[in-house]
Amino acid sequence: MTNGCTYRDHVAIMVSDGGPVQRQGVGRCMHVGTWQEDMAEIVSLADAIERAVHNGDSVAMEGFTHLIPFAAGREVIRQRRRGLTLIRMTPDVIYDQLIGAGCATKLIFGWGGNPGVGSLHRFRDAVENAWPGPLQLEEHSHAGMANRYVAGASGVPFAVLRGYRGTGLEGAAGLSGHPAIQPITCPFTGERLTAVAALNPDVAIIHAQRADRAGNVQLWGITGVQKEAVLSAQRSVVTVEEVVDELDARPGAIVLPSWVVSYVAEVPGGAHPSYALGYSTRDNDFYQAWDAISRDRERFGRWLAEEVFGSAAGSLAGAAEGGNA
Numbered sequence: 001m002t003n004g005c006t007y008r009d010h011v012a013i014m015v016s017d018g019g020p021v022q023r024q025g026v027g028r029c030m031h032v033g034t035w036q037e038d039m040a041e042i043v044s045l046a047d048a049i050e051r052a053v054h055n056g057d058s059v060a061m062e063g064f065t066h067l068i069p070f071a072a073g074r075e076v077i078r079q080r081r082r083g084l085t086l087i088r089m090t091p092d093v094i095y096d097q098l099i100g101a102g103c104a105t106k107l108i109f110g111w112g113g114n115p116g117v118g119s120l121h122r123f124r125d126a127v128e129n130a131w132p133g134p135l136q137l138e139e140h141s142h143a144g145m146a147n148r149y150v151a152g153a154s155g156v157p158f159a160v161l162r163g164y165r166g167t168g169l170e171g172a173a174g175l176s177g178h179p180a181i182q183p184i185t186c187p188f189t190g191e192r193l194t195a196v197a198a199l200n201p202d203v204a205i206i207h208a209q210r211a212d213r214a215g216n217v218q219l220w221g222i223t224g225v226q227k228e229a230v231l232s233a234q235r236s237v238v239t240v241e242e243v244v245d246e247l248d249a250r251p252g253a254i255v256l257p258s259w260v261v262s263y264v265a266e267v268p269g270g271a272h273p274s275y276a277l278g279y280s281t282r283d284n285d286f287y288q289a290w291d292a293i294s295r296d297r298e299r300f301g302r303w304l305a306e307e308v309f310g311s312a313a314g315s316l317a318g319a320a321e322g323g324n325a
Contacts, residue, residue, distance in 0.1 A: 040215025040238075040261035045270075048237045048263035049075045053084075057202040058108075060087040060149075060233060061094060064224030065115065066277060069207040070094050071270035072239050074308050077101040085175065087201055089145045089225060093273070093290050096120040100300050101308070102132040106175050108199075110142045114294075117287050121294040131297065138175045141167075144196045148180075149225050151198035152232030158195045160184060170194065204233035207271045208256075209278060211240045212247050215258035220250045221277030227254050235262045239270040241279045 043051075053059060053076055061069050073094045076084075085106040086095055092115055098104055100122030112120055126135035140148070147159035164170050164181055174180035174197070184195040206226040208219035217238050219226060230236045238256070243266045247255065268279075273286035293303050 039258040040211075040217075040264050042211070042213070042215060042243060042264045042266070045071060045075050045239060045265040045267050046079075048072075048239075048265045049079055049081075052203045052235045052237045052263055053079070053081055053205075054202070055081055056083040057081075058085040058087060059203050059205065060199070060201040060229045061205045062088060062224055062226050062229040063207055063271070063274065064090060064222055065282075066222040066224070066275060067207045067209075067219060067226065067271050068092070068094055068274035069205045069237075069239055069270060070272055070274065071267045072205045072207070072237060072265075073098055076103060077304070077308050087199060089142055090115075091123065092120065093287065096122045096290070096294055097308075099123050099126050099135060100132065100294065101304060104135060105133060106136045106138070108138045108140070108145075108175065110140050110145045114287060114290060116284075117291050121291070122300060125297070136175055138180065139169065140181070140196070144181065144194075145199075146225055146228070148196050148199040149228035149232050151196070152200045153228045154198075156198060158197050160186075160193050160195050162193060164194045164196075165192075199232055201229070201233045203235040203237065203262075204229040205237045205239075206230060207239045207267075207276065209241050209276055210247060211238065211243050211264045211266075213243060213245060215261055215264050216247060217256040217258075217261055217264065218247045218250065218253050219256075220253035223254055227256060230256055231260060236260070237263045237265065239265050239267040241268055241270070241276050242266060 049072065061073060063069060074097070077098060081103050084104045085108065086098060086104045087108045088095055089110045091107060091109045091112045095107070096114070112123055114120055125131045126133065127137065141163055143161055143163050147161050151157070151159035169181050170183050171179050172181065180197040182195045184193050186193055206229060208217045211217045217240065238261055243264070272280065273283035275282040292299070294300055
């Protein structure tokens with residue numbers, strides 16, 4: 001059975017003669033008065049994206065330098081998803097590709113750029129020239145984004161941190177029309193702090209090193225906020241380097257249990273041009289080459305046609321048309 005339950009659903013209400021009792025569901029999702037067997041489905045990448053990502057969804061693709069889910073991003077482009085709200089702490093080349101392909105109309109982020117190279121030219125073209133369509137922005141600090149994911153994963157409406165003071169972002173309307181950053185007074189000390197609204201994406205997409213055949217996912221190395229993104233989302237897709245019979249212990253590894261993951265897809269090299277520790281190295285030449293590819297709309301269109309859609313036909317026009325849909 002497909003996992004339709006989020007992490008927050010696993011602290012659920014069971015009905016008994018003595019009244020509601022909270023229990024932690026492990027390996028199952030508990031609904032009122034019932035138990036539901038629940039685990040991730042291992043499917044193809046195309047099937048995972050088709051089932052999990054819909055037009056108009058809010059989509060978080062996380063991975064900080066390492067384990068960036070590029071293959072999944074290209075599959076979203078290939079399936080021509082439109083009207084997405086993209087969420088990412090550091091939108092880099094993966095979101096430049098999605099924005100240029102016309103998949104996104106909104107972006108919630110902390111920092112954007114081609115790491116070690118320069119600007120994201122498809123991102124800039126969308127913001128400055130509305131090509132292939134307008135792109136609305138909601139900006140945050142890294143600390144703010146991380147805390148928003150933590151709040152979403154924890155099932156609380158906001159997180160509190162020191163920060164944002166003097167930025168002009170406090171009280172400003174976010175993409176929802178309501179402020180996502182508000183000053184708050186500590187009820188214990190009277191200190192002025194900042195509250196940031198929880199993030200609960202429709203779908204989170206990450207890449208990891210391994211999963212077992214039950215759908216338990218293991219990742220190690222630089223892990224960023226992948227765990228929090230998955231736990232905060234309504235649905236999740238995890239691409240992995242390999243599916244194995246059993247997960248062995250790795251120092252510093254994170255294991256996402258099957259009951260918090262919706263779909264697992266085996267995609268060797270799915271993080272390229274970023275890397276997967278123990279499996280691949282970062283392709284620095286690609287990041288350098290992307291600067292020239294992304295500067296020119298026609299050259300970017302050829303890249304889409306050849307590398308994503310696998311043809312020489314006009315995906316550029318399709319990207320522009322889709323971006324305005």
